[in-house]
Amino acid sequence: MKRVLFFLLPLLVVSACSRKPQQVCEAIYDRSDFVEITDVVPDVILEVRYYSTYNFVGARIDGYERPIVLMTRQSADSLKVVSNELRKQGFRMKIWDAYRPQRAVNHFIRWAENLQDTAMKAIFYPMVDKSLLFEKEYIMARSGHSRGSTVDLTLLNEATGKELDMGSPFDWFGDESHPDYTNLSAQQLANRLILREAMLRHGFKPLDSEWWHFTLADEPYPDTYFDFPIK
Numbered sequence: 001m002k003r004v005l006f007f008l009l010p011l012l013v014v015s016a017c018s019r020k021p022q023q024v025c026e027a028i029y030d031r032s033d034f035v036e037i038t039d040v041v042p043d044v045i046l047e048v049r050y051y052s053t054y055n056f057v058g059a060r061i062d063g064y065e066r067p068i069v070l071m072t073r074q075s076a077d078s079l080k081v082v083s084n085e086l087r088k089q090g091f092r093m094k095i096w097d098a099y100r101p102q103r104a105v106n107h108f109i110r111w112a113e114n115l116q117d118t119a120m121k122a123i124f125y126p127m128v129d130k131s132l133l134f135e136k137e138y139i140m141a142r143s144g145h146s147r148g149s150t151v152d153l154t155l156l157n158e159a160t161g162k163e164l165d166m167g168s169p170f171d172w173f174g175d176e177s178h179p180d181y182t183n184l185s186a187q188q189l190a191n192r193l194i195l196r197e198a199m200l201r202h203g204f205k206p207l208d209s210e211w212w213h214f215t216l217a218d219e220p221y222p223d224t225y226f227d228f229p230i231k
Contacts, residue, residue, distance in 0.1 A: 063227070
């Protein structure tokens with residue numbers, strides 16, 4: 001498996017580094033711990049929404065310079081175990097996002113502050129007033145994605161090539177996205193459970209507001225928010 005190595009570029013890291021020993025501070029700048037997910041899980045399907053314009057902003061997001069997915073090596077290795085298990089059940093993983101530079105989160109914040117830009121409202125947040133996105137925590141100043149061990153994903157039926165019906169689309173701003181939302185069909189609930197149980201069995205923890213969002217419980221950089229671009 002090939003590591004993803006980066007040339008030395010300006011890097012903003014938001015962390016408690018100043019309060020840590022110098023050797024720890026130096027370690028968190030080592031980008032060689034990040035890998036391209038397809039080098040670890042070759043059969044994963046990618047649909048990098050923030051590299052495209054089909055997302056809630058309606059534009060390519062800052063920091064997404066290639067349509068690839070990066071993760072810390074530890075989280076990628078754990079995801080491979082999940083993939084191996086799910087393949088035996090006839091499913092393949094589809095990833096929308098994983099490592100997200102802090103500059104991308106800043107882009108989300110600027111977009112949310114511009115209440116006039118509602119171009120994608122009908123698709124992603126038809127029932128929510130844009131002025132409430134911060135209050136409802138759909139947009140936040142920090143994202144676990146910037147720590148490198150969080151992934152947004154779903155499942156496909158390998159025989160048909162179709163995504164499983166999870167009851168709501170990715171990045172849907174609404175209660176329907178919550179993992180504990182129960183006003184779904186029996187099949188939709190079962191589909192969510194297949195993904196959730198596989199991820200939890202292999203060291204990932206869920207988020208209580210997004211059925212597609214999982215973070216490695218023992219993530220290597222729990223206090224660090226990286227900002228290097230995806231390229």
